[in-house]
Amino acid sequence: MSEGILVIAAALIFFGIAFGVLRLALGLTAVDRVAAVDMLTVVSVSLIALYAHVAGRSIYLDVALVYGVLSFLAVVAIARYLERGL
């Protein structure tokens, strides 16, 4: 049961990264690429959390926590850049 849930989560993360990178590669405008990067940061945080559970080492959750706190800074900076405020 638990193994099945982990496999489903890994499959979701796999397709999330695959389609996010596809959007980044095909991206029509720069804003599409920024949105793809914002999605990929969230998927990466979930991947680190999944690996912390699979490896059984809860110290990896701290990395996911720090990255989840800090990941919005780049997107906020890009938004300021697009509004010509940076």
Place this chain on the structure above:
Amino acid sequence: MLEFLVWLLCGSILVSGILAVRLDNTLAAAVSGGLASLFAAVCYVVLGAPDVGMTEASIGSGLSVLIFLYAIRRTTEKVP
């Protein structure tokens, strides 16, 4: 199970790096460079170095993109 994810991460680092070199739009190039750094951070964590991954995620993917955008804004000429 996680080997596929590590292979996908390695391929994503390659794609992001090639895009960061080849793209013409400077904003998209800076964002792609930050994304390559982000995937490298996840790879560090999976390979067993969480402290290196944390530093790479905060500095390489957060601060360097901010500094790049600041430099791009300061060095491009103003559009009238």
